[in-house]
Amino acid sequence: MSKTEHFGLESIDDVASKLLKSFKTKTILFYGEMGVGKTTLISAFVKALGVKVKATSPTFSIVNEYKIKDDIVYHFDFYRFENANEALDIGIEDYLYSGHWIFIEWPEIISDFIPNEADVLHLKLNKNGSRTLKLSVYKEISKIN
Secondary structure, three states, rough: EEEEEOOOOHHHHHHHHHHHHHOOOEEEEEOOOOOOOHHHHHHHHHHHOOOHHHHHHOOOOOOEEEEOOEEEEEEEEEOOOOOOOHHHHHHHHHOOOOOOOEEEHHHHHHHHHOOOOOOEEEEEEOOOOOOEEEOOOEHHHHHOO
């Protein structure tokens, strides 16, 4: 399963609401270069899930937690980690298998701990300022690589 979306920032809330219905899991991996809009898209997802405060980047806090009705959203940013073992220090396995929403920026850094099934979003910034987003399932990607 693979799905591609092209969007501008003005339609990001609509794209997030639509994509939430396409996810097969509650673990979402965000791939893309620095500045492509991973945190902005995650903020739109968090808003679509019912969070009233604006989601912010957890670059320095590593994880932000947002409470939603009957659930929790954990937003991770592993950009500053030097290796996957650092994730063990914050209890990453407990988070990943908690059954709650998990949004991960820079998941390639903790690839050893990612569950067998997760949804994957690849973001690309286009020359005109729009974004191209490709949604796929992690287990399909891991079989190819």
